[in-house]
Amino acid sequence: MADKIGNVWIFIEQEGGNIENVSLELVSKGRELADTLGVDAEAIFLGDNLKEESVSKLYHHGCDKVFLVEDKKLEPFTILPYAKCIVDLVKVNKPNIILFGATNKGRELGPRVASELLCGLTADCTELEIDDFEDRVNKKTYKNKLMQIRPAFGGNIIATIVNTWEDPQIVTVRPGVMKLNDADTGKKGALVKVEPKITSKETVMSVIERVRKEKDVDLQGAQIIVAGGYGVGSKEKFQLIKDLAEALGGDVGASRAAVDAGWVDHDHQVGQTGVTVRPKLYIACGISGSIQHRAGMTDSGKIIAINNDPDAPIFSCAHYGIVGELHDVIPKMITAFKAKV
């Protein structure tokens, strides 16, 4: 442990050259961790024909350095060339920490990379801190380790996990969980172009067809969310939720039960298997408030819960509770709001 510790790395996810929000959130967090450790924050940015402005964006959010790896074989994304490039980079530069977004890509790439490097990996972290760890079983103390905090057992417990083997310490973090810092357009960093060594062994898979649509809604950036749950009752009655959202200038969210019932699209799902949101105002309508749902919305500024069951768990995390029927309360809210503005 006498060696100088490595830097904090952030894997930058892009689609069509545009950086995904989660990666910028991780750059923000990575910057913070790097400052605590007294090391640099560095981005690893892979793709083909990546834009200069994207690289600048990484500096603006706090990266000291960007490792840029460009190759035709990195587009579209397939796992083996990406894993190979990252493993090669890690072996040479020995980072202390690597952060991946807990997205589809990050959650298949992280384990592949960690397995090859024989590193520990913790999925879906919701908080990251630097602290010492005393392993009482093996009577060893580790200085300045990454505390990897995540929900487990379906969100019923929160576990703090530490990687005790050699660095890097690798984690994935869910989108929307870490706070995005403000961009400082004056900031600059160092660009390191890396020549990838992708061989025929990594190009065995090919993408025949790729169909992708932009999301109907991006709840992560929403300031006001009106969310409906199973208590709404039917697809027709879900219109009430949409009406309130429209009246307040907000977006429509939903619990898993409402999505599973087919009343609203999965893009609208808030919670552990949906998106994590932190709007100014969250109105939970007919949502009982399972631990999995609450995991995705408790950081909202103000929470209003409307439910006809006074014992619904959602009330325990709400700032305002209305025990009543949605078809009665929601129109009253719309009328009241329209009258005030």
Added chain:
Amino acid sequence: MSYTIIVFVKQVPDTQNITGDAMKPDGTVNRAALPAIFNPEDLNALELGIQLKERYNAKLVVGTMGPPNASEVLRESLYRGADEAVLLTDRAFAGADTLATSYALSCCANKIGKFDLILCGRQAIDGDTAQVGPQLAEKLGLPQISYVEEVEELTKKKVRAKRAIEGGYEIVDCPVPALMTVVAANVPRPANAKNIMKFKKAMTRSELHKAHSDADYTDAEALVVEEAALKEKGLWIQELTAEDVGADIERIGLKGSPTKVKKIQSVVLTGADFKNIDPTEVGVNSLIHELIEDHTLG
């Protein structure tokens, strides 16, 4: 042309339907509150395996790592359509994180022998990590297709599969052998009555020994004869230890796990300043007024 497909499954605590408190007062997980079930997405992997078995006349082998009674999910797999079952069980595997687990499973896959595909559920509901599938692929040096919804075609050379990506899907070609992680895109068939009749007596060596000791019946010769008879009938669930699969003792269990749990806390909901609002016009009006005043609305 015959195919062999391995499906790895896991028995998990039912974290979605917790009865009582998940944690005991001493801070440990209350397993009694968590009944053991077949991991849901592993049922989707098994269903895909059974479909492929039917389409390509494949042999379907199901494997799991767990305590001796994890044989329950193996019997369930046989009831649904698997041909053979393997239980990887050893105290030495206890305390494994995903890296040590994937290493142990890679030893198990190599022991099973030649295969064309390995299927795993995307993730298990106890940890929700989705790590073991990709790590197992890496350990075996296999290409992986994650988040598979369906298989379009399987040949001796390649597999073409549809997989979920963020906001859509991809069709990919991948050489075999390969590993696929499967998402909940199919409806797992229930157990088949004929299979239940056939496999309800399927057992592991431990179970056979236990049946004898329960009956206070210790005849070593009879054990050998019964074991041979079960094998003959295809009712033998192969039980493998760390040594049987040639696992390096340094790479399994707690020892082989780089991650350690520092602490576990029950989820405590911090109660916000709570205000009860009457569901009346007056109540709702005052709420809206308050939210506009503090700039939350408007």
